[in-house]
Amino acid sequence: MIPDFAGAPPRLGTDSTKWSRYAPDVLPMWVADMDVPVAPPIADALAERLRHPVFGYAAVSDRVRQVIADRMGARHGWAVSPEHVVLLPGVVPGFNMAARALVPAGGGLHYHAPTYPPIRAVAAHWGLRDAPLPVESDAAALRRAMTRDDAFLLCNPHNPTGHVYSRAELEALAQACLSAGAWIISDEIHCDLLFDGRRHVPIASLAPEVAARTVTLMSPGKAFNIAGLKIAFAIIQDTALRDRVQACRLGMVDQGSGLGLLAMQAAFTQCDAWLDALVSYLQANRDHLVQRLGRLPGLRVSAPEATFLAWLDLREAGLGADPARVLLERGQVALNPGADFGAPGFARLNFGCPRNLLDEGIARIAACIPT
Numbered sequence: 001m002i003p004d005f006a007g008a009p010p011r012l013g014t015d016s017t018k019w020s021r022y023a024p025d026v027l028p029m030w031v032a033d034m035d036v037p038v039a040p041p042i043a044d045a046l047a048e049r050l051r052h053p054v055f056g057y058a059a060v061s062d063r064v065r066q067v068i069a070d071r072m073g074a075r076h077g078w079a080v081s082p083e084h085v086v087l088l089p090g091v092v093p094g095f096n097m098a099a100r101a102l103v104p105a106g107g108g109l110h111y112h113a114p115t116y117p118p119i120r121a122v123a124a125h126w127g128l129r130d131a132p133l134p135v136e137s138d139a140a141a142l143r144r145a146m147t148r149d150d151a152f153l154l155c156n157p158h159n160p161t162g163h164v165y166s167r168a169e170l171e172a173l174a175q176a177c178l179s180a181g182a183w184i185i186s187d188e189i190h191c192d193l194l195f196d197g198r199r200h201v202p203i204a205s206l207a208p209e210v211a212a213r214t215v216t217l218m219s220p221g222k223a224f225n226i227a228g229l230k231i232a233f234a235i236i237q238d239t240a241l242r243d244r245v246q247a248c249r250l251g252m253v254d255q256g257s258g259l260g261l262l263a264m265q266a267a268f269t270q271c272d273a274w275l276d277a278l279v280s281y282l283q284a285n286r287d288h289l290v291q292r293l294g295r296l297p298g299l300r301v302s303a304p305e306a307t308f309l310a311w312l313d314l315r316e317a318g319l320g321a322d323p324a325r326v327l328l329e330r331g332q333v334a335l336n337p338g339a340d341f342g343a344p345g346f347a348r349l350n351f352g353c354p355r356n357l358l359d360e361g362i363a364r365i366a367a368c369i370p371t
């Protein structure tokens, strides 16, 4: 059966972050969840579990770790053992735990900017030196900036630009980190949403010596649209490194929710065809969006290679210094302001929605751009 991504039920009134922040006449195209229903096997697994009326603390079964390890092998050709898997309630707590565990106070936290706002917040949380580098910069620039026990927080695929790092880029970045004696924290949450036939390469899969310095973070939250179920995981292959990161749960980070664990297993074992169909739908949305927005004067957008997020350069669009605010107030369409990613004049648009909503959003943006 072909999934019906165009027929999503309305989300107004469902206590969704995306749909409750702004007035009901605003079209929300901001925070990164999608306006598509989950795959039927996920809905069925949850419905079945809801028939039992007790929701006490959930255990992480051996099967969960095995399902994750198998998936790393099947999708990425990456040999991971069940004991390498660390369950988490989210990728954001995961990269904060890793930064806290690995980088001493005052050490550098490096990343490619602009970036996802919670990545920009990490250094301040833990008294680290915030060290952004332009996303266009090469590995040599990273090597020059890093010293021993710093960390590079990679975001691959990259949010907000949608860049998918090539194997050669990853090799050069990994080499820069290793030669500096630095750590790699790799947020790969968007790794199941690559376009145009691209294949994801986990940076830790490059070589054992890279894996020994790397904390990889993934989650079914983005690709399977279950971010609200609070489940994610780290893969940490080196035992001492894994123990060190685990010790930084610090009474604040648990292993995720029981319903999340259940949904993740269904997602990773029964939903490959659904995911293929979703990626095709998103890719068509991307092409449609880029073609339509590309016609607007002063608006620059390049096709993201992954994710359901488009990064719009509105600096020449005649909307002033805070274009997202103008689009919200004049056009009733909510995008993420670029300033939150460290790039004023830009905005991020979420195209993970039915085509009719996307067209509505495009029309609202177009109506605001002076011709």
Ligand SMILES: Cc1ncc(COP(=O)(O)O)c(C=O)c1O
Binding pocket: 032, 089, 090, 091, 092, 093, 116, 155, 159, 187, 189, 219, 221, 227, 231, 232
């Ligand atoms: C790059 C990136 N990392 C992490 C997250 C959030 O992860 P979680 O909800 O698992 O904490 C997002 C959500 O948009 C994201 O884009």
